[in-house]
Amino acid sequence: xxxxxxxxxxxxxxxxxxxxxxxxxxxxxxxxxxxxxxxxxxxxxxxxxxxxxxxxxxxxxxxxxxxxxxxxxxxxxxxxxxxxxxxxxxxxxxxxxxxxxxxxxxxxxxxxxxxxxxxxxxxxxxxxxxxxxxxxxxxxxxxxxxxxxxxxxxxxxxxxxxxxxxxxxxxxxxxxxxxxxxxxxxxxxxxxxxxxxxxxxxxxxxxxxxxxxxxxxxxxxxxxxxxxxxxxxxxxxxxxxxxxxxxxxxxxxxxxxxxxxxxxxxxxxxxxxxxxxxxxxxxxxxxxxxxxxxxxxxxxx
Numbered sequence: 001x002x003x004x005x006x007x008x009x010x011x012x013x014x015x016x017x018x019x020x021x022x023x024x025x026x027x028x029x030x031x032x033x034x035x036x037x038x039x040x041x042x043x044x045x046x047x048x049x050x051x052x053x054x055x056x057x058x059x060x061x062x063x064x065x066x067x068x069x070x071x072x073x074x075x076x077x078x079x080x081x082x083x084x085x086x087x088x089x090x091x092x093x094x095x096x097x098x099x100x101x102x103x104x105x106x107x108x109x110x111x112x113x114x115x116x117x118x119x120x121x122x123x124x125x126x127x128x129x130x131x132x133x134x135x136x137x138x139x140x141x142x143x144x145x146x147x148x149x150x151x152x153x154x155x156x157x158x159x160x161x162x163x164x165x166x167x168x169x170x171x172x173x174x175x176x177x178x179x180x181x182x183x184x185x186x187x188x189x190x191x192x193x194x195x196x197x198x199x200x201x202x203x204x205x206x207x208x209x210x211x212x213x214x215x216x217x218x219x220x221x222x223x224x225x226x227x228x229x230x231x232x233x234x235x236x237x238x239x240x241x242x243x244x245x246x247x248x249x250x251x252x253x254x255x256x257x258x259x260x261x262x263x264x265x266x267x268x269x270x271x272x273x274x275x276x277x278x279x280x281x282x283x284x285x286x287x288x289x290x291x292x293x294x295x296x297x298x299x300x301x
Contacts, residue, residue, distance in 0.1 A: 015049035026064045101292040102131040106142035106154035114254050130292045139210040152293040157210045158277045167285045170278040177253040178268040183245035201229040201247035
């Protein structure tokens with residue numbers, strides 16, 4: 001079959017749109033009404049399209065509009081393309097009006113449970129058509145997902161080192177605590193020195209977590225180095241190990257609060273309190289977010 005080189009045409013897309021609606025409605029008058037233009041204007045655009053293509057596309061008769069052979073071929077190609085464009089416009093409009101869309105968030109167990117979850121519940125109640133994907137991981141992993149563009153924003157805990165192209169906004173103060181079970185009852189209500197921690201069996205999060213980095217940096221400024229007996233992946237597991245008297249746990253206080261209130265474990269008291277740290281929302285400075293992501297971040301802040 002011989003190859004036929006196509007003509008290089010610069011035809012206004014509006015001509016094709018008028019052509020589509022004329023065929024769809026079977027009438028130039030009805031098409032003009034749907035497009036909110038005059039009937040002469042619609043007729044003129046059909047004429048200009050025919051002139052540009054050097055073919056007759058429509059036959060006008062008392063029975064309405066009929067397609068020529070060329071017109072039928074063109075319509076069969078034009079219609080799917082225009083309908084795809086119309087669908088794309090509709091989906092974008094739905095995203096802008098928050099009827100559909102997707103938000104990708106990075107968060108740790110801690111930030112999800114003690115900060116994000118109530119907001120996600122409220123957001124889903126108001127915008128049920130928005131899909132929310134949460135990638136669970138420690139702060140360094142969340143920051144890496146941000147760099148790779150895999151998430152829209154992250155909710156992380158300090159300390160961390162945001163890159164130059166990231167913005168951070170503190171949204172909640174958090175307090176850490178050391179906790180112990182009945183086996184360590186002799187420590188209850190005593191005012192301890194942080195150096196005494198070096199002699200105790202400790203249960204901490206793994207080295208790659210912001211919580212572990214925080215306590216290591218805080219104590220190292222006082223010349224204290226921790227050597228935990230157990231390093232665990234989640235704060236929930238630290239509480240469970242502490243309940244079984246396997247050591248002194250280090251967690252955010254809200255993880256331990258229900259168990260402290262039940263008298264199952266108790267917090268250690270120190271001569272000076274641990275400084276508070278923060279949950280922060282981290283975003284890419286130069287990335288524009290979807291309407292849905294902007295709305296959720298506005299709720300969070």
